[in-house]
Amino acid sequence: MAVVQPARKGAAAETDDARGAARRQWLGRVWRSIFPRPLVARTDRERAALTRFTFLLHLRPVLVPARTLPWTHTFGLGGSSLVLITLLAATGILNMLVYQPVPGVAYDSVVAIQDQVPFGALVRGVHWWAANLLVVVLLLHIVRVFATGGYHGARQFNWVIGCGLLAAVLANNFTGYLLPWDQLAYWAVTISTAMLAYVPLIGGMLQQVARGGPEIGTQTLVSFYTIHTTIVPVVLIVLMGFHFWRVRRAGGVVEPPAAPGDPEGDDAKRLFLPDLLLREVVQALVIVAVVVVLAALFGAPLDERANPGMSTNPAKAPWYFMGLQELLIHLHPVFAVMVFPLLAGLGFLLLPYVTSDDEPAGRWFLSPTGRRTATLAAAAALVATPILVIADDLLAGGPSGLIGGGVLPLALAAGAVWGTFVLARRRYGASVNEAVQAVVVLLAVGFAVLTLIGVWFRGEGMALVWPWLR
Amino acid sequence: MTTTSDGAAAQKPAGSETSRRRVLRWLWWGLGFAVAGELAWIGLSFVRPRRAAGATGDGPIFVAGPVGDFAPGTVTAFPAGSFYLARLSGGEFLALDRTCTHLGCTVPWNAGTGRFDCPCHASSFDITGAVIGPPAPRPLDHYPVRIENGIVKVDLETKLRRTAFVPSQAVSS
Numbered sequence: 001m002a003v004v005q006p007a008r009k010g011a012a013a014e015t016d017d018a019r020g021a022a023r024r025q026w027l028g029r030v031w032r033s034i035f036p037r038p039l040v041a042r043t044d045r046e047r048a049a050l051t052r053f054t055f056l057l058h059l060r061p062v063l064v065p066a067r068t069l070p071w072t073h074t075f076g077l078g079g080s081s082l083v084l085i086t087l088l089a090a091t092g093i094l095n096m097l098v099y100q101p102v103p104g105v106a107y108d109s110v111v112a113i114q115d116q117v118p119f120g121a122l123v124r125g126v127h128w129w130a131a132n133l134l135v136v137v138l139l140l141h142i143v144r145v146f147a148t149g150g151y152h153g154a155r156q157f158n159w160v161i162g163c164g165l166l167a168a169v170l171a172n173n174f175t176g177y178l179l180p181w182d183q184l185a186y187w188a189v190t191i192s193t194a195m196l197a198y199v200p201l202i203g204g205m206l207q208q209v210a211r212g213g214p215e216i217g218t219q220t221l222v223s224f225y226t227i228h229t230t231i232v233p234v235v236l237i238v239l240m241g242f243h244f245w246r247v248r249r250a251g252g253v254v255e256p257p258a259a260p261g262d263p264e265g266d267d268a269k270r271l272f273l274p275d276l277l278l279r280e281v282v283q284a285l286v287i288v289a290v291v292v293v294l295a296a297l298f299g300a301p302l303d304e305r306a307n308p309g310m311s312t313n314p315a316k317a318p319w320y321f322m323g324l325q326e327l328l329i330h331l332h333p334v335f336a337v338m339v340f341p342l343l344a345g346l347g348f349l350l351l352p353y354v355t356s357d358d359e360p361a362g363r364w365f366l367s368p369t370g371r372r373t374a375t376l377a378a379a380a381a382l383v384a385t386p387i388l389v390i391a392d393d394l395l396a397g398g399p400s401g402l403i404g405g406g407v408l409p410l411a412l413a414a415g416a417v418w419g420t421f422v423l424a425r426r427r428y429g430a431s432v433n434e435a436v437q438a439v440v441v442l443l444a445v446g447f448a449v450l451t452l453i454g455v456w457f458r459g460e461g462m463a464l465v466w467p468w469l470r
Numbered sequence: 471m472t473t474t475s476d477g478a479a480a481q482k483p484a485g486s487e488t489s490r491r492r493v494l495r496w497l498w499w500g501l502g503f504a505v506a507g508e509l510a511w512i513g514l515s516f517v518r519p520r521r522a523a524g525a526t527g528d529g530p531i532f533v534a535g536p537v538g539d540f541a542p543g544t545v546t547a548f549p550a551g552s553f554y555l556a557r558l559s560g561g562e563f564l565a566l567d568r569t570c571t572h573l574g575c576t577v578p579w580n581a582g583t584g585r586f587d588c589p590c591h592a593s594s595f596d597i598t599g600a601v602i603g604p605p606a607p608r609p610l611d612h613y614p615v616r617i618e619n620g621i622v623k624v625d626l627e628t629k630l631r632r633t634a635f636v637p638s639q640a641v642s643s
Contacts, residue, residue: 313589
């Protein structure tokens, strides 16, 4: 600053130099006000400081347990969900700039996104693929958390928050399904909202509220659009913050037990930056690449304009509701849309509270016994579900009364749950948690099989067909 | 804090301080619930379905046409009113809603087989709207039909649910 310069150069050159120095100094001040410390950390000490004093990074701990780092421990599914949600927000905002939520023009505005907006088809494709992948990734995330016992102790309530997040994502997938206002959208939403009418007593009212009137129309589209673009995103952001905070409070993801003879012992830690952050960035880039490639290759489907006078054949709900629709083919409607989903949902929500806290968590499927009972339960569901579906199709050919289509199947399901539990306990010497795990695997695989049957093995008139003969 | 309240309790009649606090606490809670209730009410009144005005064609009374236009044993579609006018073989009229009672698909009339076949989930109904094939749980809804001066009129305001077809639902010309 106040350095005395020897007066050897010319006066003009001297002022130029001084001006340049002053400008650099001013720019440096601005830069340091934004980034008070070096962005490239060269030592572990600098990296720890960077983690602690950078806003985005300080949301993460400085040190993470070394044993949680291997990819196969979590598969990075929670982080992948966050990446997909970010992609959805970005592409969703772009879509909102063009889309018009009014039945007469909604379809045309979607066609405009596809055909007139540069990269419109790609952006819409990314939105569609990210939305569908998100449901898959979230379900896998739940499987991971469940199978590694990451819902005990400090994590109990975070399981419930996670269930809320899943519900919010499903709600947004479903409301988004209607927006293109094509045949696929119109009839899928007709079917799904018609399921509500089977809820006893308040079903008709529920259906009217969901549709905003007796039929699917302008009111339905406007309220679905508002839910899709405002209500659920706000709920998602709040719940995500809560969810991540709870993970942090619980000390990060659930730790696997130390391998016997692990030289580093129980408490080995690694720096978040770079050990975990690099892995996360790599996974995020892979996810984005996969979504963009899928969007570029396959795009998002767009059927013909919605025609309320002509139903599609077959008319199917969105794929994540196909298990429910498949139940509706076999069961009395009150049981298919209310009793079974309510019981299953409640049981799922309360899982952390019906299992024991004391068992060691962090190992996939708990133990060799847990692995064996879970595999057997999965195999049983894999075999029994198609047999039940085909038997019901051949024998009854449709849902029967309250007894045959409701009480009897409920008794059958309760028997299967009880039988699995008792068999796991007595025959295989499973602990309570292992037996509960076997029951959950049985039900989850059964529902997954129902969904697959609904999506691929149901053709015209919802008759059973081979997908390759369709 | 505790000393002042202890002192106040000592000077004033026993319990007056606590009862005032209790009243105020209840008041705050009551106000809080009232506000929450009002906000919930406002929110709910926004999602409560409103009646769609003039959703169906020519208004509540739909003029289908002269009796002679409809041959016995045929079904005529009225897309503008979202219903079918069925004339049974005996000459009686029946106005059937086109919405499948299973999951709300639109059922097309198949003149060849003389049935309504739902394309979505294979329910089928006969010309009276009665279920002849599951999974539909009840017959197609119907509307009251009036015949005035040889003109068939349908009251689309009044959708009627039924558990079975009985001849009195059909109107003879």
